[in-house]
Amino acid sequence: MKQHQFQPSLPPPANTVGIVGWLRKNLFSTPLNSILTLVMAYFAFTMIWSFTDWGLLNANWIGTTRDACTDTGACWVFISVRWDQFMFGFYPSQELWRPKLFYWTLAILVALMAYEKTPKRTWIFIFFGSAYPILMAGLLEGSMFGLPVVDTHQWGGLLVTLILATIGIVVSLPIGVVLALGRRSEMPIISKLSIAYIEIWRGVPLITVLFMASVMLPLFFSEGVQTDKLIRALIGVVMFYSAYMAEVVRGGLQAIPKGQYEAADSLGLSYWQKMGLVVLPQALKITIPSIVNNFLSLLKDTSLVLIIGMYDVLGIGQSANNDPDWLGYSTESYVFVALVFWVFCFGISRYSIYLENKLNTGHKR
Structure with a gap:
């Protein structure tokens, strides 16, 4: 008796997988959804292009006075x-190193606490919640370290x-x-x-x-x-x-x-x-x-x-x-x-x- 041979499974149709399949399923599943997708895409493109043109392409980036700005784009x-x-x-401008130091130390401590493989992470949490605010308050105000108040x-x-x-x-x-x-x-x-x-x-x-x-x-x-x-x-x-x-x-x-x-x-x-x-x-x-x-x-x-x-x-x-x-x-x-x-x-x-x-x-x- 001849044994039945199964044919290998065929791959799914190309229009049902990948990006094309996702688009057909979520955005173009029906004629109404297709129309709504195209209308929303038009408005989204218009808004994004208008903001990009105003905020980036025609924006003014360099200068120190109002005369450096034009009416064609944003004045950054x-x-x-x-x-x-x-x-x-x-x-005070001569003391800006103090808040800058606060920014850098805050960013470093947050990064260390967020990274789960940081050694002594528990002690960093304790330091951040106890001594760090006191030290930064003294630094920013200046009364603790003999700095100008x-x-x-x-x-x-x-x-x-x-x-x-x-x-x-x-x-x-x-x-x-x-x-x-x-x-x-x-x-x-x-x-x-x-x-x-x-x-x-x-x-x-x-x-x-x-x-x-x-x-x-x-x-x-x-x-x-x-x-x-x-x-x-x-x-x-x-x-x-x-x-x-x-x-x-x-x-x-x-x-x-x-x-x-x-x-x-x-x-x-x-x-x-x-x-x-x-x-x-x-x-x-x-x-x-x-x-x-x-x-x-x-x-x-x-x-x-x-x-x-x-x-x-x-x-x-x-x-x-x-x-x-x-x-x-x-x-x-x-x-x-x-x-x-x-x-x-x-x-x-x-x-x-x-x-x-x-x-x-x-x-x-």
């Missing part, structure tokens, strides 16, 4: 002339934005974790106090909190005690976002199956061991998107400090727009500020996606 000369103000505010009202631009965002992120997360644990505590006093704190701060807008921190907070200190405006803004931002962070962490705690708590109890772990070794690592892992979303909101909300007389990078842009010598170039200013915020927000977002993929333990369906 305006940004280059105001570069130091955008980066450092009104910091630079008052914080001279700080501004990206310097203020990064200080507010970095300290707000680093401090609000652990406070939020404590508040979340307190809200779920079985001790009525701790639970009620945590609930009251969270609901009060979540019930008022950040603008109100900044006004209160700037105007009312000094009333709670002893007579003659002076509090810096930047410190007051930091306290307001931390208190406000720690309440939001607490609710995010609480959602993660509630998502952990009850069996995890019972398993930790069966091992004889104490409350803090159970939370630190079993529950919190899982809760923080599944709440990474929400935590990062709060971080991004905090970074962008730093622009609200303008209402209490502090000039972050957006405030510097708005003040530069009022310069009589450069009237009419506000578009370039806002585009540059938007690009600065986008770069930081995009970087944080991509790193959070990397963390999600790295910490994924196979629970995806």
Whole structure:
């Protein structure tokens, strides 16, 4: 009896795989989708080409005065002339090495902490959260190292934005974790106090909190005690976002199956061991998107400090727009500020996606 011979499998049709297959499946699957794709592609191309023509091809890059700019494209000369103000505010020019050193050390430490194979990484985290802010505060202000004192009202631009965002992120997360644990505590006093704190701060807008921190907070200190405006803004931002962070962490705690708590109890772990070794690592892992979303909101909300007389990078842009010598170039200013915020927000977002993929333990369906 002759044995049946199977023919080798044929490759799939060329128009169903690769780029062509993806286009047919997602953009040109039906006549209506094809029409919508072409219309949207036309508008997208028009907008991209217009911006490229204005912002790159016909833009003005070189010069020091308004005369170097033409009406055919963007005047990035305006940004280059105001570069130091955008980066450092009104910091004395002869002392700019200090904020520059802060930028470089911050970038190096963040890179070392983000790279998982960095030796002594835990100690770097501890240094970043404890000694580093004190050292940088002393360096920037100057009182600690015998340098000329630079008052914080001279700080501004990206310097203020990064200080507010970095300290707000680093401090609000652990406070939020404590508040979340307190809200779920079985001790009525701790639970009620945590609930009251969270609901009060979540019930008022950040603008109100900044006004209160700037105007009312000094009333709670002893007579003659002076509090810096930047410190007051930091306290307001931390208190406000720690309440939001607490609710995010609480959602993660509630998502952990009850069996995890019972398993930790069966091992004889104490409350803090159970939370630190079993529950919190899982809760923080599944709440990474929400935590990062709060971080991004905090970074962008730093622009609200303008209402209490502090000039972050957006405030510097708005003040530069009022310069009589450069009237009419506000578009370039806002585009540059938007690009600065986008770069930081995009970087944080991509790193959070990397963390999600790295910490994924196979629970995806």
